[in-house]
Amino acid sequence: xxxxxxxxxxxxxxxxxxxxxxxxxxxxxxxxxxxxxxxxxxxxxxxxxxxxxxxxxxxxxxxxxxxxxxxxxxxxxxxxxxxxxxxxxxxxxxxxxxxxxxxxxxxxxxxxxxxxxxxxxxxxxxxxxxxxxxxxxxxxxxxxxxxxxxxxxxxxxxxxxxxxxxxxxxxxxxxxxxxxxxxxxxxxxxxxxxxxxxxxxxxxxxxxxxxxxxxxxxxxxxxxxxxxxxxxxxxxxxxxxxxxxxxxxxxxxxxxxxxxxxxxxxxxxxxxxxxxxxxxxxxxxxxxxxxxxxxxxxxxxxxxxxxxxxxxxxxxxxxxxxxxxxxxxxxxxxxxxxxxxxxxxxxxxxxxxxxxxxxxxxxxxxxxxxxxxxxxxxxxxxxxxxxxxxxxxxxxxxxxxxxxxxxxxxxxxxxxxxxxxxxxxxxxxxxxxxxxxxxxxxxxxxxxxxxxxxxxxxxxxxxxxxxxxxxxxxxxxxxxxxxxxxxxxxxxxxxxxxxxxxxxxxxxxxxxxxxxxxxxxxxxxxxxxxxxxxxxxxxxxxxxxxxxxxxxxxxxxxxxx
Amino acid sequence: xxxxxxxxxxxxxxxxxxxxxxxxxxxxxxxxxxxxxxxxxxxxxxxxxxxxxxxxxxxxxxxxxxxxxxxxxxxxxxxxxxxxxxxxxxxxxxxxxxxxxxxxxxxxxxxxxxxxxxxxxxxxxxxxxxxxxxxxxxxxxxxxxxxxxxxxxxxxxxxxxxxxxxxxxxxxxxxxxxxxxxxxxxxxxxxxxxxxxxxxxxxxxxxxxxxxxxxxxxxxxxxxxxxxxxxxxxxxxxxxxxxxxxxxxxxxxxxxxxxxxxxxxxxxxxxxxxxxxxxxxxxxx
Numbered sequence: 001x002x003x004x005x006x007x008x009x010x011x012x013x014x015x016x017x018x019x020x021x022x023x024x025x026x027x028x029x030x031x032x033x034x035x036x037x038x039x040x041x042x043x044x045x046x047x048x049x050x051x052x053x054x055x056x057x058x059x060x061x062x063x064x065x066x067x068x069x070x071x072x073x074x075x076x077x078x079x080x081x082x083x084x085x086x087x088x089x090x091x092x093x094x095x096x097x098x099x100x101x102x103x104x105x106x107x108x109x110x111x112x113x114x115x116x117x118x119x120x121x122x123x124x125x126x127x128x129x130x131x132x133x134x135x136x137x138x139x140x141x142x143x144x145x146x147x148x149x150x151x152x153x154x155x156x157x158x159x160x161x162x163x164x165x166x167x168x169x170x171x172x173x174x175x176x177x178x179x180x181x182x183x184x185x186x187x188x189x190x191x192x193x194x195x196x197x198x199x200x201x202x203x204x205x206x207x208x209x210x211x212x213x214x215x216x217x218x219x220x221x222x223x224x225x226x227x228x229x230x231x232x233x234x235x236x237x238x239x240x241x242x243x244x245x246x247x248x249x250x251x252x253x254x255x256x257x258x259x260x261x262x263x264x265x266x267x268x269x270x271x272x273x274x275x276x277x278x279x280x281x282x283x284x285x286x287x288x289x290x291x292x293x294x295x296x297x298x299x300x301x302x303x304x305x306x307x308x309x310x311x312x313x314x315x316x317x318x319x320x321x322x323x324x325x326x327x328x329x330x331x332x333x334x335x336x337x338x339x340x341x342x343x344x345x346x347x348x349x350x351x352x353x354x355x356x357x358x359x360x361x362x363x364x365x366x367x368x369x370x371x372x373x374x375x376x377x378x379x380x381x382x383x384x385x386x387x388x389x390x391x392x393x394x395x396x397x398x399x400x401x402x403x404x405x406x407x408x409x410x411x412x413x414x415x416x417x418x419x420x421x422x423x424x425x426x427x428x429x430x431x432x433x434x435x436x437x438x439x440x441x442x443x444x445x446x447x448x449x450x451x452x453x454x455x456x457x458x459x460x461x462x463x464x465x466x467x468x469x470x471x472x473x474x475x476x477x478x479x480x481x482x483x484x485x486x487x488x489x490x491x492x493x494x495x496x497x498x499x500x501x502x503x504x505x506x507x508x509x510x511x512x513x514x515x516x517x518x519x520x521x522x523x524x525x526x527x528x529x530x531x532x533x534x535x536x537x538x539x540x541x542x543x544x545x546x547x548x549x550x551x552x553x554x555x556x557x558x559x560x561x
Numbered sequence: 562x563x564x565x566x567x568x569x570x571x572x573x574x575x576x577x578x579x580x581x582x583x584x585x586x587x588x589x590x591x592x593x594x595x596x597x598x599x600x601x602x603x604x605x606x607x608x609x610x611x612x613x614x615x616x617x618x619x620x621x622x623x624x625x626x627x628x629x630x631x632x633x634x635x636x637x638x639x640x641x642x643x644x645x646x647x648x649x650x651x652x653x654x655x656x657x658x659x660x661x662x663x664x665x666x667x668x669x670x671x672x673x674x675x676x677x678x679x680x681x682x683x684x685x686x687x688x689x690x691x692x693x694x695x696x697x698x699x700x701x702x703x704x705x706x707x708x709x710x711x712x713x714x715x716x717x718x719x720x721x722x723x724x725x726x727x728x729x730x731x732x733x734x735x736x737x738x739x740x741x742x743x744x745x746x747x748x749x750x751x752x753x754x755x756x757x758x759x760x761x762x763x764x765x766x767x768x769x770x771x772x773x774x775x776x777x778x779x780x781x782x783x784x785x786x787x788x789x790x791x792x793x794x795x796x797x798x799x800x801x802x803x804x805x806x807x808x809x810x811x812x813x814x815x816x817x818x819x820x821x822x823x824x825x826x827x828x829x830x831x832x833x834x835x836x837x838x839x840x841x842x843x844x845x846x
Contacts, residue, residue, distance in 0.1 A: 336724045
């Protein structure tokens, strides 16, 4: 549907409105900031238009709207009056969902914290524009507390506000505007907003308050509005969601998909839909379990460390996707996770099989959404001398232990990057990753590769907000001892060694839930490498302290007998 | 394998006496369980059990009554046997509990475990339901005359498959089961470290005999249990733990030279499973 344009009168000005979408759907009103026009919203507008009735307009004095006359023509009262006129024109019977950026957001705060438009606004998404009353009180608090550093940081970003108070500033910026591709009239008129509201409000903040659903989007790289300025905003707006994104001031231009999705999630929820996972996570002040609103995928979760990890995440409120080559085992873990009070979904997956993993990743994305955390855990053990490993033994170990991690990391990292929110990848390596041993050549090689892969991936994804951790458990009492093969031995001898190994691991009795706890910690604190059991910690330390001693240890035949 | 010296043959009249003591123990456990309300402590519950059993004819103990509430039912962090003794922990709503009593009446011993829960607890319900499989697994293993250590490993494997911790690994001797006897003769009926004096002497004698004959009255996963089932009365006590909830049953298995059967099928946990199966059959879940 093509956007229609019309003009609405508000007092002595005419406002240029752009409108699209089915008017019976929820109405979203987008208000731009300074020195922009409604064109700033185009990418978001286009993304919202298929599902909502979307409206944007040029504020007074900007873009295609007319220029007001008289003193105080750019005061907040007039700006809110304009917003009211627009809302009356586009949605006379139903309250609208307001979205404001920069000055548009400042107007939005004014609109929701005063009674003027009460009943006309259903929700408010604020991007990079604080409530001036809140900012004023913030300045006072920081002054009183002597937090000069924070004050100076914010003021360094707001120098232009003071500059705009200098007589003639409007003419100067208007002259500079064309060089930056801006409209001189819009730029010059906008200075009026700063002059007529900023100083008075900052120096004499009112006690504004709102119970409306408010979502605050915080671009953490915004040079003009420091995230600290929003500290304590929940006191004036308790019905609050807080979203952070690693972006600059014009986040609706740099991340239109993300901003459109976040707006849609709040609108849908306020209109009655259950909250999306990422909206749940953004909720401020709600009593909830620490990882509620996260979706976690765990491979090899039918037993051992994988199952314990799935349950550890489930216990903390996360929804879990359980993948295992054994469908019954996966289903059982999902059952247990549900007992802990969360949603759990079981999948039969062979991590070593590219197509199986591609189908799996696709199914997770379409049925349950992009995961926030992926734990590549599935692994197998093979022990015995190198010369007794045949080539198939090598293929089997590398296919599961290394290729499984490559498949899981690539497929889900791609989804996370495309989505543009935070994420975490956990790869379960082993203490064998840094401990050479004549007993485990193939296994150790596969795990060393997983450790290095994790480190490389961590470097690559660090600036995308996606953490990567490698876990090196140690001797953990799990069924891997029952399923490991011992090459180069007759069958009954293999069985004997297996039983010996099981007894050693049982005596050691380091349980998988302790590894799971460390995996959760690695995710929450974004730790690069986590050796878990004491022997893993000691071996890692020794591998750095004296590789020569490690080489001597590697010669010890540690086959269990 | 002969065990004549360790176990006098059990006649039908003896079995009846064993069955009566076991039924008494379960009746008392059920009565105490009914009286448990939030605020009652483990000590109060076990004292209640002891009083009730004495009033109904118990004249000695295999072991003194135990009561565990909340996550103590999983026996986690209870490697020190002193921690088995009842504590001052009060029952809270939704808490699981286990009552474990082993009275002796006229020399006949019972050792039972009763798991319950105050109010609704989905984890508890699931675990109790799963426990049924272990009862079948043990009986089938003994009937197939598998080595006891092998059956022990099978139980561990089933627990691993279910995702439960085998909490019986925490018992003294890591036992899944142990023999009980008809204790004849006199002797002071004092209690040493929670166990009856006569029981400890009897256990000592069995251990000695077993040592010479290649078997053990304590059934665990070690090499001393690498033997086929030994005739006699065995108290079987699989105990499972998961996320703060522990469940167990304990009851007597009669092992003969070439067969085995449960002494009594009319027990609370068996009735509970039968009820659940009727519900499933009716509702077609």
